Amino acid sequence: QATIHHVADPAVAHRALIENADDLLNRPAAIFPVALATWSNGERNDNIATVNHGPHWRVLRCNLTAEVLSRLGSLAPLHEEAAQALVADFSARVLGGGEVAVREPVTTAVFALAARLCFGDFVDDRHKSAMGRVIRDSIVLAGELNPRFDGSMLSKMANCRGFRRISALLDRQVELYLPLIAARRQARSQLCGGIIRPYVDTLLDLRVPDSNGAGRPLRDGELVGLVFEFLGTATGSTAACLEWTLAHLIDQPEVQDKLRREINAEADGGGMLSISSKSIRSGMPYLNAVVLESLRMHPPVPFIMRSAHGEGATAIGGATAVPVDGLSVRFDLGGIGRDGKSWTDPDKFRPERFLAGGEAEDVGPAPGPKEIRMMPFGAGHRHCPGVNMGMLHIKCFLAALLHGFDWAPAGDCSGGVDMTELDGFVKIMEQPLSARVTRRT
Numbered sequence: 001q002a003t004i005h006h007v008a009d010p011a012v013a014h015r016a017l018i019e020n021a022d023d024l025l026n027r028p029a030a031i032f033p034v035a036l037a038t039w040s041n042g043e044r045n046d047n048i049a050t051v052n053h054g055p056h057w058r059v060l061r062c063n064l065t066a067e068v069l070s071r072l073g074s075l076a077p078l079h080e081e082a083a084q085a086l087v088a089d090f091s092a093r094v095l096g097g098g099e100v101a102v103r104e105p106v107t108t109a110v111f112a113l114a115a116r117l118c119f120g121d122f123v124d125d126r127h128k129s130a131m132g133r134v135i136r137d138s139i140v141l142a143g144e145l146n147p148r149f150d151g152s153m154l155s156k157m158a159n160c161r162g163f164r165r166i167s168a169l170l171d172r173q174v175e176l177y178l179p180l181i182a183a184r185r186q187a188r189s190q191l192c193g194g195i196i197r198p199y200v201d202t203l204l205d206l207r208v209p210d211s212n213g214a215g216r217p218l219r220d221g222e223l224v225g226l227v228f229e230f231l232g233t234a235t236g237s238t239a240a241c242l243e244w245t246l247a248h249l250i251d252q253p254e255v256q257d258k259l260r261r262e263i264n265a266e267a268d269g270g271g272m273l274s275i276s277s278k279s280i281r282s283g284m285p286y287l288n289a290v291v292l293e294s295l296r297m298h299p300p301v302p303f304i305m306r307s308a309h310g311e312g313a314t315a316i317g318g319a320t321a322v323p324v325d326g327l328s329v330r331f332d333l334g335g336i337g338r339d340g341k342s343w344t345d346p347d348k349f350r351p352e353r354f355l356a357g358g359e360a361e362d363v364g365p366a367p368g369p370k371e372i373r374m375m376p377f378g379a380g381h382r383h384c385p386g387v388n389m390g391m392l393h394i395k396c397f398l399a400a401l402l403h404g405f406d407w408a409p410a411g412d413c414s415g416g417v418d419m420t421e422l423d424g425f426v427k428i429m430e431q432p433l434s435a436r437v438t439r440r441t
């Protein structure tokens with residue numbers, strides 16, 4: 001099996017992913033066991049993350065960006081409704097006082113928003129929660145499987161049980177998504193929230209390059225894969241980041257108070273709804289700093305992979321002969337965000353470093369051309385296209401939760417909140433967060 005080179009040095013990551021970006025265009029196929037299983041019938045059902053760089057990738061990625069991700073301004077009413085639904089859910093859970101487990105309601109709210117953007121307004125709650133379960137199980141399973149599972153007969157035999165579970169989850173996804181996709185074929189004029197076309201509608205209209213040059217519609221298997229990608233990427237990382245951030249705010253009440261003061265000043269007596277999505281996107285520097293600090297310390301996607309060629313492979317130190325399909329490289333996003341040469345006290349949660357005058361005042365969620373200090377959304381040609389939407393979703397939900405509630409430790413937390421990380425496909429808290437939550441009147 002191919003050797004995997006590990007990179008946790010930000011300078012090496014910069015040399016490879018930014019300076020030699022054209023030599024690191026693709027991910028090794030081996031890291032996508034879920035997608036690989038769909039190839040067992042000989043047909044590749046690629047999504048944006050799995051397809052190789054080229055015209056097919058460009059068409060899929062441009063469609064997502066142009067049709068959904070670049071419309072953040074107009075999506076504000078949908079974000080606000082989703083945030084209010086989360087506040088209502090927590091309010092019901094804390095009615096009797098006491099402790100609340102955070103992960104489930106947060107994931108449900110984030111998933112409901114993603115499902116709405118994907119399928120439109122008419123997905124019933126039962127279907128939504130079945131889809132949410134399948135996404136959660138798929139993310140957990142993808143994390144459990146050996147990343148070297150390369151789709152070969154040998155690795156299928158070695159991971160026999162895992163392979164059977166993948167196949168079952170894929171069948172379940174087909175069962176859940178195809179009827180909704182079929183329903184969208186009939187009801188295409190209905191905009192999501194009266195604002196934008198659901199993602200599935202844009203996929204149904206899309207033509208991808210084919211050998212005739214005329215372009216062909218996406219096959220059902222491809223539609224299922226793209227829907228899974230949309231729901232999975234938009235949910236797992238966002239929910240994980242919210243949980244980590246709340247954990248730090250509970251651990252450091254002074255940070256929580258400072259953030260709430262900024263949120264309340266923005267709401268200014270008009271309630272949460274008066275905070276515009278514009279101010280969340282470009283104002284509110286402390287909210288931005290808190291989210292960046294959380295992503296620096298706990299990037300929800302723990303690593304990214306590339307196959308490196310040419311100068312890119314040399315930059316990583318692959319002086320030995322590079323295999324035809326490239327040198328497999330794994331960039332450790334957590335290690336890069338906590339690199340002692342780039343950060344003072346890297347293990348301390350200190351959002352102030354991202355404010356004006358701080359050591360990271362110019363650092364944003366995506367690295368600029370000059371250096372890499374952190375890269376929770378990846379870097380280079382295959383960086384995450386959802387960076388702005390991801391940041392906005394996290395900030396909207398977080399602002400609503402801080403405006404609506406006080407957050408305190410559950411039980412005896414004299415040793416502080418347990419911040420042990422559990423690495424899987426998404427980096428989550430090993431001990432799911434429970435909190436004593438009180439409604440603010």
Ligand code: HEM
Pocket residue numbers: 048049050061229230233234237238241299300301304305375376377378379380381382383384385386387389390391394
């Ligand atoms: C907190 C939220 C999110 C985080 C932390 C995150 C993180 C990442 C990371 C680390 C990658 C790999 C980048 C690389 O290899 O350089 C990625 C890729 C990707 N993400 Fe996100 N993501 C988030 C939200 C979203 C959202 C909301 C969407 C869209 C709905 C999205 C869609 C994608 C896609 C399509 C790719 C593959 C891009 C390609 O290969 O061209 N992500 N994401």
